[in-house]
Amino acid sequence: MVVLCEKIAVIGAGSWGSVLANILILNGKQVCIWSRRQEQVEELNNLHTNEHYLPKLKYDPRLEATTSLARALAGADVILFAIPTKAIRAMAQQVATLLKAGAHPVIVHASKGLELKTHKRISEILAEEIPSENRAGIVALSGPSHAEEVARHDLTLITAAAKDKKAAQCVQKIFMNEYFRVYTNSDIIGVELGAAFKNIIALGAGALHGLGYGDDAKAALMTRGLAEIARLGVALGADPMTFIGLTGVGDLIVTCTSVHSRNWRAGDQLGRGQKLADIVANMGMVIEGINTTKAAYELAQQKQIEMPITEAIYEVLYQGKEIKAAIADLMKREGRSEEETNY
Structure with a gap:
């Protein structure tokens, strides 16, 4: 079966969704982006800006925005979800009710969480909410990427992961250009888990920075954090090699070292003594790592997987433990062999 990839509906007009939509327009695709906010739609259509999210970006005037989900989905070959994880299920249910008989779009998501x-x-x-007869495949689009940098055409490499090879290749084809390179990967489990779990470690990296620790501490956290991510990921069915790829170590590096990362910024503010509730209220965008920490902690408990860094961050976020006490407890753990604790 031939997979058509010319008309794309983008659900979510935040920083990442709008930048991805703009790439697709510049690549010659027909794109309609959906937002629930009328004022944002009018701004995108009339001023070709998205000031709340990316104040310095001028969008291509061919990008069409709408508050009508039915209009955005009409005739779409590809449907791209670029919304917070907590909104995915409800939005997928709405999409499923609007897809007409015979519609068979590729379903893509660019979100990172559980x-x-x-x-x-x-x-x-x-997969649960959109019937198999109404989709050509499900693809996770993920990797080390900040909307702010993609918007200015910095070189970016990411992954399109799917069990269906043709669906992944469709997504690869529509996004590829001289500054945005896409690799395919069949391990969608590992890609999604790596993308979600790295946000936990980014919270810790930000906290270390806020407390004044240097590069040694950051390198240690990222290295041991990657071991934890891989350990739980493999237990959940991922290929361990995925975690040394773009959506593993690549995404971990960019999220743990950049001020563009809202998870890093949240951790940094925690390290400086700010209250979590205030950080969440003032961020203006979803901090995926907070919910993901809880999900990963609970999964690790169920699977009996050792994840000391994740557990420490969970205790800080959900049990009110002091960050310095959590770090001290991690450092004073019984000595172990690195060889026996990598996975």
């Missing part, structure tokens, strides 16, 4: 309570990956949620 659903609370169920601990399900985003592709699992989409």
Whole structure:
């Protein structure tokens, strides 16, 4: 079966969704982006800006925005979800009710997280809510990427992961250009888990910075954090090699070292003594790592997987433990062999 990839509906007009939509327009695709806010739609259509999210970016005037989900989805070959994880299920249900008989779009998501309570990956949620007869495949688009840098055409490499090779290749084809390179990967489990779990470690990296620690501490956290991510990921069915790729170590590096990362910024503010509730209230965007920490902690408990860094961050976020006390407890753990604790 031939997979068409010319008309794309983008659900979510935040920084990442709008930048991805702009790439697709510049690549010659027909794109309609959906937002629930009328004022944002009018701004995108009339001023070709998105000031709340990316104040310095001028969008291509061919980008069409709408508050009508039915209009955005009409005739779409590809549907791209670029919304917070907590909103995925409800939005997928709405999409499913609007897809007409015979519609068979590729379903893509560019979100990074796990659903609370169920601990399900985003592709699992989409598969549950959108009938198989109404989709050509489910693809996770993920990797080391900040919307702010992609917007100015910095060189970016990411991954399109799917069990269906043709669906992944469709997504690869529509996004590839001289500054945005896409690799395909069949390990959607590892790609989604790496993308979600790295946000936990980014909270810790930000906290270390806020406390005044240097590069040694950051390198240690990222290295041991990656071991934890891989350990739980493999237990959940991922290929361990995925975690040394773009959506593993690549995404971990960019999220743990950049002020563009809202998870890093949240951790930095925690390290400086600010209250979590105030940080969440003032961020203006979803901090995916907070919910993901809870999901990963609970999964690790269920699977009996040792994740001391994740556990420490969970205690800080959900049990009010002092960050310095959490760090001291990590450092004073019984000595171990690095060889026996990598996975």
